[in-house]
Amino acid sequence: MTKAGQISARLLETCRRTLSRTFQRRGKIVLRVFPDIPVTKKPSEVRMGKGKGSLDHWVVNVQAGQILFEFDGVPLAVATQAAAAVRQKMGLPVQFITRSM
Numbered sequence: 014m015t016k017a018g019q020i021s022a023r024l025l026e027t028c029r030r031t032l033s034r035t036f037q038r039r040g041k042i043v044l045r046v047f048p049d050i051p052v053t054k055k056p057s058e059v060r061m062g063k064g065k066g067s068l069d070h071w072v073v074n075v076q077a078g079q080i081l082f083e084f085d086g087v088p089l090a091v092a093t094q095a096a097a098a099v100r101q102k103m104g105l106p107v108q109f110i111t112r113s114m
Contacts, residue, residue, distance in 0.1 A: 014075050014079050014106075015078075015105075015107065016077055016106050017074075017075060017077050018074075018075060019050075019072045019074055019075070020072065020073050020075055021072050022048035022070065022071040022073075024104070027102055028099045028102055029044065029082075031095070031099055032084070032098075032099060035095035036087050036091060039086060040084060040085060040086035040091075041083075041086050042082060042084060043085075044081070044082060045082065045083060046073045046075060046079070046081055047073060048072055048073040049071070050071065051068050052069050052070050052071065053065050053066040053067060053068055053069055054069035080110075081107070082099070092109075092111075
């Protein structure tokens, strides 16, 4: 991530599926974040009071510079293509980095 923000569990699952599809079920995908913050929401046109509201979705707070996914067992060209596909789906700016060995 190059900017701090919140990512929903639905978006993380969409990105994971995109990576899995791009890798054609090869390689390994590791999610480094987990959506553990519940977000509640009251229905529209409801009067004030009467509690907080029901659970709407789950999110994770991410900081700038935090690693979201790790790939292993795929060529660099395929990993770059998968990262470009995930970058299009994210609502926040992300960056693809490689680890030199």
